[in-house]
Amino acid sequence: MxxxxxxxxxxxxxxxxxxxxxxxxxxxxxxxxxxxxxxxxxxxxxxxVPGPLILSRNLSILNQDHLRALNGRLQAWGFVDDHATFVSDAEESVLPLLGKKDLLRKWVRAQEDWLEEGKSLLDGMRQVVGGTVLSELNPHEVGELFHSIMSTSYTVQYMMVGVEFALDKLGDV
Structure with missing residues (x-):
């Protein structure tokens, strides 16, 4: 038809x-x-891929492992992307120790060690940017990874400043 x-x-x-x-x-x-x-x-x-740093399938195994390890260290360090939650948790962790000098000294030492680990994490992120990772990615992936590194490093620095501020408020313990 x-x-x-x-x-x-x-x-x-x-x-x-x-x-x-x-x-x-x-x-x-x-x-x-x-x-x-x-x-x-x-x-x-x-x-x-748990963690704040974005991984790409185009990375070599060595660089993927490096970023996974860095993500694992961030998680173990206590990375929290919520600023308000972190500040309230930090304040609550020190309140029960205020009248106990020995426990407060231990807490201060633990926080100083935590700050050193934070500096090491920031150095690890700097090494990623300065290393071979970026040369393996296309421009869009470089932008995504760079954004995740910048955002994560900002949050790490924010957390560290918060703890340093709390330590300064305590004075000499």
């Missing part, structure tokens, strides 16, 4: 408009599906 031919210009125009609309809607649906799949894939990949 043959399709009837449209002979009038108005009919041709309506058919073309309907075809264009179907094509546009199909393209829009496919774009939305791709976007959801990409977002789900990125989220799933980030779930596999």
């Amino acid at each position: 043959a399709r009837p031919r449209s002979s009038t210009p108005e009919t041709k125009k309506l058919l073309k408009s309907a075809r264009n609309r179907r094509h546009y809607e199909k393209k829009k649906r496919l774009g939305a599906i791709r976007k959801r799949l990409t977002a789900r894939g990125i989220a799933r990949y980030r779930e596999q």
Whole structure:
């Protein structure tokens, strides 16, 4: 059975408009599906790698291991991305020790060791930026990694300043 031919210009125009609309809607649906799949894939990949520093599949095994180790050290150090939570937890940890000099001295020593580890973590992030990691990535991945390093280093410094401020408020213990 043959399709009837449209002979009038108005009919041709309506058919073309309907075809264009179907094509546009199909393209829009496919774009939305791709976007959801990409977002789900990125989220799933980030779930596999705990820690604030983003890893790329394009990195060599050595550099991936270095970033994983740095993420592990950050987690063990107590990295918290929520500033308000960190400040309140830090204040609550010292309150029970205020009348007990020996326990307070131990707490101060532990905080000083914690600060040294923070400095070491910042140095590790600096080494990532100065090392071979960035040369293995495309420009978009470099931007993502650099953003995660800058954001993480800012948070680490914020946490360290908070503890140093608390130590200064205690004075000589």
